[in-house]
Amino acid sequence: MQSAPTNEFLTRKHVAYFQRCLSLLPHSYQCLDSTRLTLGMFCFSGLDLLGTLTTVLSQDERRGYIDWIYAQQVTAAVTDVPGSHGFCGGPFSGPMTSEDKARNHYTVANLAATYSALVSLVVLGDDLARVDRHEIVTSLRHLQQPNGGFTPHPYSIECDLRFVYCACAICHLLDDWSGVDKAKAVGFIRACQQYDGGFATAPGNESHGGVLVSAVASLKLMGHLDDDTAFDRSAAVAWGLRQQDRGFHGRVNKEDDTCYSYWIGAGLKVMGAYDLVNLERQRAFLLATQRHIGGFGKAPSDYPDTLHSYMGLTAFSMMGEPGLKELIPELNISMDAYQAFRARQSSALCRSSPI
Amino acid sequence: MVKLEDSYVPLSQLPEWSDVTPIPQDDGPHPVAPIAYTQEYAEAMDYLRAVMKARELSSRALELTEEIVWLNAGHYTAWAYRLDILKHLNVDLYSELDFLSEFAEVNPKTYQLWHHRQEIVKLLNDPSREHDFIAKLLATDSKNFHAWSYRQWVVTQFNQWDGELPYVAQLIDEDVRNNSAWNQRYFVLTRGSTQDLDRDTLRREIDYCLEKMALAPNNECPFAYCRGLLKKFGTHDDWLLIRAQLRALGGVANAGDVAAARSQYAWGLLLDTEEHLIREATEEEGLTARRAEVRRVRTNFRV
Ligand SMILES: [Zn+2]
Numbered sequence: 001m002q003s004a005p006t007n008e009f010l011t012r013k014h015v016a017y018f019q020r021c022l023s024l025l026p027h028s029y030q031c032l033d034s035t036r037l038t039l040g041m042f043c044f045s046g047l048d049l050l051g052t053l054t055t056v057l058s059q060d061e062r063r064g065y066i067d068w069i070y071a072q073q074v075t076a077a078v079t080d081v082p083g084s085h086g087f088c089g090g091p092f093s094g095p096m097t098s099e100d101k102a103r104n105h106y107t108v109a110n111l112a113a114t115y116s117a118l119v120s121l122v123v124l125g126d127d128l129a130r131v132d133r134h135e136i137v138t139s140l141r142h143l144q145q146p147n148g149g150f151t152p153h154p155y156s157i158e159c160d161l162r163f164v165y166c167a168c169a170i171c172h173l174l175d176d177w178s179g180v181d182k183a184k185a186v187g188f189i190r191a192c193q194q195y196d197g198g199f200a201t202a203p204g205n206e207s208h209g210g211v212l213v214s215a216v217a218s219l220k221l222m223g224h225l226d227d228d229t230a231f232d233r234s235a236a237v238a239w240g241l242r243q244q245d246r247g248f249h250g251r252v253n254k255e256d257d258t259c260y261s262y263w264i265g266a267g268l269k270v271m272g273a274y275d276l277v278n279l280e281r282q283r284a285f286l287l288a289t290q291r292h293i294g295g296f297g298k299a300p301s302d303y304p305d306t307l308h309s310y311m312g313l314t315a316f317s318m319m320g321e322p323g324l325k326e327l328i329p330e331l332n333i334s335m336d337a338y339q340a341f342r343a344r345q346s347s348a349l350c351r352s353s354p355i
Numbered sequence: 356m357v358k359l360e361d362s363y364v365p366l367s368q369l370p371e372w373s374d375v376t377p378i379p380q381d382d383g384p385h386p387v388a389p390i391a392y393t394q395e396y397a398e399a400m401d402y403l404r405a406v407m408k409a410r411e412l413s414s415r416a417l418e419l420t421e422e423i424v425w426l427n428a429g430h431y432t433a434w435a436y437r438l439d440i441l442k443h444l445n446v447d448l449y450s451e452l453d454f455l456s457e458f459a460e461v462n463p464k465t466y467q468l469w470h471h472r473q474e475i476v477k478l479l480n481d482p483s484r485e486h487d488f489i490a491k492l493l494a495t496d497s498k499n500f501h502a503w504s505y506r507q508w509v510v511t512q513f514n515q516w517d518g519e520l521p522y523v524a525q526l527i528d529e530d531v532r533n534n535s536a537w538n539q540r541y542f543v544l545t546r547g548s549t550q551d552l553d554r555d556t557l558r559r560e561i562d563y564c565l566e567k568m569a570l571a572p573n574n575e576c577p578f579a580y581c582r583g584l585l586k587k588f589g590t591h592d593d594w595l596l597i598r599a600q601l602r603a604l605g606g607v608a609n610a611g612d613v614a615a616a617r618s619q620y621a622w623g624l625l626l627d628t629e630e631h632l633i634r635e636a637t638e639e640e641g642l643t644a645r646r647a648e649v650r651r652v653r654t655n656f657r658v
Contacts (some may be wrong), residue, residue, distance in 0.1 A: 064385025289576025
C-alpha cells in the first residue's frame, strides 16, 4: 500500500479510522471473530487516547456498547464448568440460555476477552457494577497452573505469560487478588526470563518482545517490580533497548513492526527506562507505517489494521504527542479514564455505605 | 477434505443437515466491531452453534469443525469441540495428524493448531512423525515461533535430546543470525534450564561463540548467548578469557575506546565483562578509575 509518509501525526484520520472499525470490519477479520471484544477495546481505547470517545460516540451509543459487552458475560447462571466464567470474546457461541446449562458446555469465557471487556467498560464510563466479580476470581483460581502460569479457558493447554498478565490486570481492576497465587505467578515470570534478558511466552522459548510488557506489568501490578529476586531488571532493559532499530522488532534479527513500539516500549516505560529509547528514530518509523486514510500498518508498506493502529497510537502517547492522553503502560488504559473510573467507584461506595 | 471455496453449496440445501435448526448469531442493537462475514462462514457458524449446543459428537459435526477452522483458524472452542468428537468417535488419529500437517502449511501461526496437535500426539503417545513435520515447517520459516516451542515440547516430553544439537548447529550454519536456533542451542545444552554445563562444554561453547562472532560481528545472537552462559555458569577465568578475546575481536584496548569498536555488540559485552570483573575484584589497581570509565561510557552512550 503506497502513501507518502507525512511528518504529521494525523489525529483526525485516526479518529475516523477507529470509528469505521467500530462500526464494520471487512471479512478479512473473520479469523478474529472470536476476539471481537479485543478489537472493540482497541477502538474504544484508541478514541479515548485521541480524546474523542465522548464526542464521536453519543451517550446512548456508549450505553449500547456497554450493554453489548455485558451480553458476552458468562455467569454462573449460564454454566457450571469450573474456570469458564468471565467474558466470551463475542456472541459467536450463541444465546446463553439459562434453562438448560448443558447446552452451554462450549460457552466459555477467555482471560484475554475478560481483560478486554473490563478495560473497555472502564474506558466507556461504566463502574463494573454488573461484573460477576466472585465468579471471575474463582475462575482465575481454576485457570492458574501448577507452574504458576495461566491458561485462557478451561479447555486450553496454552499456558503462557500473556494470560498471567490478563489475570493480574483483571485482579487489579476488580481489587481482588484472592484468585491468584502471587508467589507462583512471580515464579513463572522469573522462569520466563531467558538467558539474553528478554522474556519468553513460556519457559525455554525464545525471548519475544510481545511479552516484555506482560512480564513487567504483571510484576508491577503484583508489587514485585522492585524485587531483585523476581527478575533481572537491567538485563530486561538492555534486551528491550537492543530490539530498537528504527522502530522495535519483537525478536532478535527480525524486522521492525509497529506493535512492538507498544509491547517493548510500554515494558521499558514500566521499568522506568523509556528515556533511553531513541525517539526520533522511532517517530520516523511510525510516521512511515502511519496511513493517510488513518491507522497504522505493521510495516511501512502494509495496510492498516485495528491492532497495529492502536499500538501505533499508544507509542505516540508514550512519546508525549500533543493532544493525546497519557497512557498507564501497565494497564493499557489512559490515566484520564482510569482516574475517572476510580472516582466513580468511590462515589458509588460513599452512596452505598452509611456513615 | 472440506474446504469450501469455489464449490460452495449451502448447508441448508444438504439432506444430511435437514434435521438441524441453525442458530443465528444474536448481535443485539449495538454490535461492537461487527465483521462482514462471508456467506459460507455465517451459515457454517449457524450450524456449528446448533451442534455445539446439542453437544453432538458425530462425524458430520467433525467435518463441520474442519470447515470452520479453515474459515476461522482462531475459533478456540471449535478446536476444543473437535477434540471431544475425535475422542468420542475413536477415529484414526493419524489421519488427524495428516489434516493438521496440511492445515499447518496454510496457517502455520495459529496457536490452536499447535496445541491441538500436542493433544493428539499425547493421545497417540507417538512422536515418530513430529520431527519431519516440524522440520518441514522450519524449512519454510526457520524462525516460526510456534514450531520451535512445539519442538521443545516434543523433545522434552519424549526425551529426544539426542540429535537435537547437530540439528541446531546445522541451522546456525545455514543462517548464523537465526536467533530461534541459538535459543534452542541453549535449551538443549541446559536441558531446558534444568542442568548445569560442565567446564569442557562451557569452554567449547565460548569458542563456538567466538568463531561465530568473528564471522558476523554485528550479529546479536552469539554475544547474547555468550553473555547468558557466562552470567549463569562462568568463572572468573572465563570472564578474563572473553575480555581478552573481545578486545582482540573488536580491535579495542579498553571499554571506553568506542571509536575503534567494530561491533556494538562486542562493545556492549565488553562493558558487561568489565563491570562483572569490577564487581568481582577486591583490591585490583586502578579499580576506581575503571569503574568511573565504565560509568562514563554507559552514561554517554546509553547502554
Ligand atoms: Zn505486529
